Amino acid sequence: MPEDPVIQASTAPPPRDTLHPTIGTLLSMPLLSTKVSHGARTMQGMKKVHSTEHGSLYQGDCLELLAAQPDDSVAVVFADPPFNLGKDYGTTHHGNRISDDMRDLEYVDWCAKWVKECARVLAPGGAIWLYNLPKWNIDIGHQLNELGLMFRHWVAVDIKMLLPIPARLYPSHYSLLYYTNGKPRVFDRPRIPIPVCRHCGGDIRDYGGHRNKLNPQGLNLTDVWTDIPPVRHARTKTRAANQLSEKMLERVLSISSVEADLVLDPFGGSGTTYVVAERMHRNWIGIELGDTKPIIERLRGESTYVHRPRNGDSGKGMTSARKLRLTTEEPSRLFPS
Numbered sequence: 001m002p003e004d005p006v007i008q009a010s011t012a013p014p015p016r017d018t019l020h021p022t023i024g025t026l027l028s029m030p031l032l033s034t035k036v037s038h039g040a041r042t043m044q045g046m047k048k049v050h051s052t053e054h055g056s057l058y059q060g061d062c063l064e065l066l067a068a069q070p071d072d073s074v075a076v077v078f079a080d081p082p083f084n085l086g087k088d089y090g091t092t093h094h095g096n097r098i099s100d101d102m103r104d105l106e107y108v109d110w111c112a113k114w115v116k117e118c119a120r121v122l123a124p125g126g127a128i129w130l131y132n133l134p135k136w137n138i139d140i141g142h143q144l145n146e147l148g149l150m151f152r153h154w155v156a157v158d159i160k161m162l163l164p165i166p167a168r169l170y171p172s173h174y175s176l177l178y179y180t181n182g183k184p185r186v187f188d189r190p191r192i193p194i195p196v197c198r199h200c201g202g203d204i205r206d207y208g209g210h211r212n213k214l215n216p217q218g219l220n221l222t223d224v225w226t227d228i229p230p231v232r233h234a235r236t237k238t239r240a241a242n243q244l245s246e247k248m249l250e251r252v253l254s255i256s257s258v259e260a261d262l263v264l265d266p267f268g269g270s271g272t273t274y275v276v277a278e279r280m281h282r283n284w285i286g287i288e289l290g291d292t293k294p295i296i297e298r299l300r301g302e303s304t305y306v307h308r309p310r311n312g313d314s315g316k317g318m319t320s321a322r323k324l325r326l327t328t329e330e331p332s333r334l335f336p337s
């Protein structure tokens with residue numbers, strides 16, 4: 001691990017089942033002409049708050065971190081930004097409140113800034129995954145298209161939603177956009193276990209009578225993910241940071257990276273990406289504008305207990321009262337008017 005993790009994409013040999021088995025292939029891939037060349041600033045002045053065997057965590061604004069990261073240096077970007085739902089993310093270390101309540105255009109413009117930087121730092125063949133409400137990922141997908149990245153998937157991550165919204169269909173998924181910088185360097189398609197009834201253990205589908213032809217290793221993963229559990233902190237409930245399922249990050253990193261690849265997540269939250277990257281021997285670099293203590297504790301293994309409620313996490317850690325207001329009085333926050 002270099003002293004400062006502003007480092008290059010992987011030099012580790014990818015496994016046999018990756019699309020581009022040698023780093024030579026990676027380096028010979030053409031760069032996108034739309035990418036902006038950007039002299040990287042130094043990381044001096046940025047507050048590094050923690051480092052591990054594989055990564056470094058900074059405290060501050062992701063735009064600063066991204067500006068310091070060289071072009072074409074990151075193998076995977078994963079971003080789960082605030083969804084502009086008016087959530088309380090606490091304050092920065094300067095004591096300023098973290099805004100999650102912008103006007104729609106302001107929010108889209110802010111996303112355009114960090115999305116552009118994420119695209120710039122992405123190595124040829126690298127992957128970018130962006131998790132958001134469908135309402136925002138429409139705009140963000142357009143931004144990625146304009147930047148010349150290659151659309152791979154709009155993954156619908158099934159969520160157990162809030163309450164029914166008047167005059168709307170019942171919303172039941174978040175969007176996980178998956179783009180790559182040209183042809184993917186790594187694409188390892190996972191299989192998922194053949195689903196069975198949790199009561200009787202029998203198959204829940206009949207596969208048109210072709211059950212015996214299914215691959216015993218499981219079904220091909222589709223672009224609808226129904227098996228991602230919601231997660232909420234039990235010990236850190238007072239903090240507004242929500243936590244994605246580690247299963248989602250494991251899947252994302254398995255699909256699009258190999259050991260020693262560099263993973264960047266510009267919105268640390270409670271550090272799910274960093275914890276999973278560390279466990280999967282990916283290098284990582286991360287930043288959080290607010291309190292970084294929960295991330296550090298988690299990386300140290302000091303707060304591993306998580307509570308898995310039966311209901312969904314669609315409200316991203318909001319109070320029930322806030323969820324109710326959102327669905328009954330402010331549905332336009334979830335959907336364009």
Ligand SMILES: C[S@@+](CC[C@H](N)C(=O)[O-])C[C@H]1O[C@@H](n2cnc3c(N)ncnc32)[C@H](O)[C@@H]1O
Pocket residue numbers: 060061062063080081082083089098241242243244245266267268269270271272273287288289290
């Ligand atoms: C939705 S949470 C991320 C949760 C994370 N994926 C996890 O599983 O723990 C978004 C985080 O981004 C942080 N944030 C907001 N604006 C930021 C900025 N400009 N730079 C860095 N972090 C920011 C918020 O404080 C919040 O913790």
